[in-house]
Amino acid sequence: MPIIARTGNEAMSEAMRQINPDVVAAYPITPATEVVMLFAKFVADGLVDTEFVAVESEHSAMSACVGASAAGARVMTGTSSQGLQLMSEILPIASALRLPIVLCEVNRALSGPINIHCDHSDTMAVRDFAWIQIFSENAQEAYDNILQCMKIAEDKRVLLPAMATTDGFIISHCMEKIETLEDAEVKKYVGEYKGVNTVLDLKNPVTLGSLDLQDYYFEHKMPIVEAMRNAKSVIEEVGKEFGKLYGREYGLIEGYKLDDAEVAIVALGSTCGTTKAVVDELREKGQKVGLLKIRVFRPFPAEEIAAALANLKVAVILDRSDSYNNQGGPLFTEVRSALYDAAKKPLITNYIYGLGGREISLDDLRSIFAEQQEVAKAGKAKEVIKYFGVRE
């Protein structure tokens, strides 16, 4: 298998090239521009058979994606931040029509104030639109997650759109060594796509997107609920199979040195990599610390998280966005809810950090672990929600 040096954006566009989708409709936005810019070059160079639709906005991009996917095409796109927000009118239509569109999302702070750097506020803002959301720790995972997203989204038990995310600049623009698959292998892996109830099937004509009021709207939401339930086991199945085929296994969550840990960080995305380095360092000093990486945010793996955190004294939930609800960030509120029914649960603290791309360093994570080890000793948290590293 080829080992190459690629940024997160290049890794995602490489996966797109190998998937060779029927249609890509996209509009550029920092820091996701390169994903579709590089892909447009593949189209121009004749390396893919894709119909590339250059649109005038992300609203049009997602609309074109919905149209193409409803016609039975395999469809992909990419965006970030304000672009994802501009798509947001159409995102829940994609899931309601059960269109397995795969979106390369690069996490970036939402305006305002205007900012181009990483936080998770854009992806979190669309978390209830019935899209599968998978976070990547690095460029390798970005590549692997895009391939798996295609497989998960198109699975007959799921048929929902999916986004795989990287962290803006931290992953999207950082060059790493990644292992890719051969083109022919990817072709075999994703296989042929055949849509269900597509509008261009003349033998089975259907109407899509008709008016649906008090009498049927509620019923039409239930298949989405079921598809999201099914998605959990399908994601696990696809992650296991990926491991068997290519040596890199994935689950809904990933515990790192968690088994006998007393204090652990729970996080999404690139911060998990930084945390692993600190965990290794503190473990060498004999401290019982660990990490729980949340790979899949939608569907939310509540039972798995509750089980993984059961034996800790303290769980520190890191949120790179806030819900502005006086209740903590989106990851915290969901983890806290997941723990409600648990017989055994740790003390929990929420650190809201890194908004607008503010760096989280090894030292920052050392200080968080040190602070929370004190909490573990005291058996009581001083402050449940903390805004970490902000000047007063």
Add this chain to the structure above:
Amino acid sequence: MKKNMGWKELMHGDAVQAGTAKEFKTGDWRSEKPVFHPEKCINCLFCWVNCPDCAVLLDENKKVVGFDYNLCKGCGICAHECPVKEPKAITMEAERR
């Protein structure tokens, strides 16, 4: 079409079978209706092609014979598109005088 179906009985992905509008009287809220004047008709079928509700009726020889007022919503596209010199083969008249 069956009424009050449960969610497990629905077609996949918010789809419904095409052509179910035939089962409903969808043209009961017109303010104007098209009136057909057969002596002026040149049978160009512009009205038939342009009607968004398939409300223009043809006979077995594909000649226009009138409208299905259960489907027609009175949009007036047929009268507008009729290429015959005034007075046209289709005119719009108020539904209630």
